[in-house]
Amino acid sequence: NAGVTQTPKFRVLKTGQSMTLLCAQDMNHEYMYWYRQDPGMGLRLIHYSVGEGTTAKGEVPDGYNVSRLKKQNFLLGLESAAPSQTSVYFCASSTRRTGGSYGYTFGSGTRLTVV
Amino acid sequence: GQQVMQIPQYQHVQEGEDFTTYCNSSTTLSNIQWYKQRPGGHPVFLIQLVKSGEVKKQKRLTFQFGEAKKNSSLHITATQTTDVGTYFCAAPFTTSGTYKYIFGTGTRLKVLA
Numbered sequence: 001n002a003g004v005t006q007t008p009k010f011r012v013l014k015t016g017q018s019m020t021l022l023c024a025q026d027m028n029h030e031y032m033y034w035y036r037q038d039p040g041m042g043l044r045l046i047h048y049s050v051g052e053g054t055t056a057k058g059e060v061p062d063g064y065n066v067s068r069l070k071k072q073n074f075l076l077g078l079e080s081a082a083p084s085q086t087s088v089y090f091c092a093s094s095t096r097r098t099g100g101s102y103g104y105t106f107g108s109g110t111r112l113t114v115v
Numbered sequence: 116g117q118q119v120m121q122i123p124q125y126q127h128v129q130e131g132e133d134f135t136t137y138c139n140s141s142t143t144l145s146n147i148q149w150y151k152q153r154p155g156g157h158p159v160f161l162i163q164l165v166k167s168g169e170v171k172k173q174k175r176l177t178f179q180f181g182e183a184k185k186n187s188s189l190h191i192t193a194t195q196t197t198d199v200g201t202y203f204c205a206a207p208f209t210t211s212g213t214y215k216y217i218f219g220t221g222t223r224l225k226v227l228a
Binding site: 033035040041042043044045048050056058059090092101102103104105106107108109 | 148150156163203213216217
């Protein structure tokens with residue numbers, strides 16, 4: 001099993017450009033999440049989805065949009081990139097069960113630099 | 116806001132020394148999870164604690180959940196260079212009936228050989 005796959009792994013954007021980060025999971029998980037990781041800030045939740053066709057805001061949603069048209073895919077969009085969005089982005093997924101003993105499965109991350 | 120405080124932020128130890136990281140919440144938690152992230156890698160789930168006062172062990176790692184379910188700790192006995200990385204705790208918070216995990220800021224462990 002591939003688990004959670006993120007593309008691309010690296011990207012450099014100019015301020016104002018747009019892009020979409022792709023996340024795909026093959027574990028039939030209901031829940032999917034997008035986190036960003038910055039030095040000293042830990043992992044902060046951007047948006048999440050509790051099932052196909054649903055999305056919700058996390059801790060730091062401004063400047064991002066998401067879509068979950070298919071259960072296995074969760075897309076994160078930046079409409080007009082800003083230097084403050086330079087970060088490492090992680091996608092994660094989990095089973096529907098709350099408090100399950102399997103935790104979140106994370107992808108390998110996308111390192112995004114906005115210049 | 117909903118926060119999980121984790122200390123210390125950094126810890127350098129000599130190989131063979133013990134290491135402990137602590138996670139604290141102002142509210143009672145239904146459970147808590149621990150993750151490890153190797154340098155340049157992604158977080159990997161280690162364990163979940165659910166019961167008050169629960170203690171679980173994984174080889175040299177001991178995880179504890181406080182009696183009041185507001186704090187937790189991860190203790191590593193006799194650290195090895197393979198223990199290097201950042202350890203995160205994560206606690207669930209519910210908004211509009213949806214369960215999502217908020218991560219602590221992590222403790223970065225360096226092990227000196």
